[in-house]
Amino acid sequence: DDLVRLADAIETAETAVAVTGAGISAPSGVPTFRGDDGVWDRFDEGQFSYGRFRRDPEGFWADRVDLQRELFDGEYAPNAAHEALAELGRDGHLDAILTQNTDGLHGDAAESVLDRPTDESGGDEPPIVELHGNARRVRCADCGKRIAAEPIFDRAADGNLPPTCDCGGTYRPDVVLFGEQLPGAVIQRARSLARESDVFLAIGSSLVVEPAASLPRLAASSGATLGIVNLEPTPCDGVADVIRRDDVVEVLPELRSLVEAP
Numbered sequence: 001d002d003l004v005r006l007a008d009a010i011e012t013a014e015t016a017v018a019v020t021g022a023g024i025s026a027p028s029g030v031p032t033f034r035g036d037d038g039v040w041d042r043f044d045e046g047q048f049s050y051g052r053f054r055r056d057p058e059g060f061w062a063d064r065v066d067l068q069r070e071l072f073d074g075e076y077a078p079n080a081a082h083e084a085l086a087e088l089g090r091d092g093h094l095d096a097i098l099t100q101n102t103d104g105l106h107g108d109a110a111e112s113v114l115d116r117p118t119d120e121s122g123g124d125e126p127p128i129v130e131l132h133g134n135a136r137r138v139r140c141a142d143c144g145k146r147i148a149a150e151p152i153f154d155r156a157a158d159g160n161l162p163p164t165c166d167c168g169g170t171y172r173p174d175v176v177l178f179g180e181q182l183p184g185a186v187i188q189r190a191r192s193l194a195r196e197s198d199v200f201l202a203i204g205s206s207l208v209v210e211p212a213a214s215l216p217r218l219a220a221s222s223g224a225t226l227g228i229v230n231l232e233p234t235p236c237d238g239v240a241d242v243i244r245r246d247d248v249v250e251v252l253p254e255l256r257s258l259v260e261a262p
């Protein structure tokens with residue numbers, strides 16, 4: 001069937017690339033932004049804009065503490081879909097994972113599948129490109145120092161607003177805020193990976209937020225086989241070769257099992 005075709009394309013591809021969104025982390029208990037019970041039904045995107053951070057850092061941080069709690073409540077761990085992608089990467093079948101997620105779960109899955117920290121790597125695993133940054137870190141808006149987010153969020157939750165760095169600057173989440181541009185180099189890298197790919201997978205994303213939204217079309221128009229796995233229809237379905245509207249934890253392990261290990 002369709003999934004066998006996609007697996008065959010992955011096996012013969014020189015370059016295979018995946019873009020992922022909140023849907024891949026939904027089975028790990030991280031809520032999505034849109035769709036059923038989406039975070040943007042309960043929060044207003046405007047609360048988390050770069051302009052608000054600049055204008056009203058205290059208010060921004062007060063709301064951000066609530067959002068962080070909503071997104072990353074308690075323990076959350078990579079699921080079978082993250083693991084399937086990590087295994088495809090380990091086995092040389094996936095060359096990059098571009099993710100819109102800031103939860104760090106692709107990195108966790110890579111470490112557990114490779115059984116070692118990825119930053120001590122021999123460099124053989126595929127890069128994970130975090131298009132929107134990583135919410136487990138904050139960085140100083142002035143000096144740029146990056147540190148773990150958790151103690152800073154604890155400080156902010158205790159009413160220490162806004163949290164500041166030793167240099168006197170204000171900390172901000174190490175993520176792309178609304179109204180902020182992604183670094184040009186990151187966009188260029190994502191676009192050239194999409195253009196080079198022979199297989200492009202779009203997984204668990206509504207594909208409505210740029211730049212991820214244009215990558216599937218770019219890949220397809222450059223000749224890639226495009227596979228989409230998402231519960232709901234997306235604006236890119238019309239150019240896809242294979243569409244599965246099922247749960248990522250069903251489809252990705254199956255896809256991975258259909259691709260022969262080297």
Ligand code: OAD
Nearest residue numbers: 021022023026032033034100204205206230231232247248
């Ligand atoms: P969305 O919340 O827009 O879309 C998630 C998609 O995943 C929806 O279309 C769901 O149908 C689908 N989905 C949910 N659970 C699934 C499952 N178990 N299996 C398969 N599909 C499932 O999330 P993104 O596309 O990632 O930006 O959103 C993109 C960006 O919008 C986010 O990175 C964030 C947000 O505003 C920033 O924070 C900058």
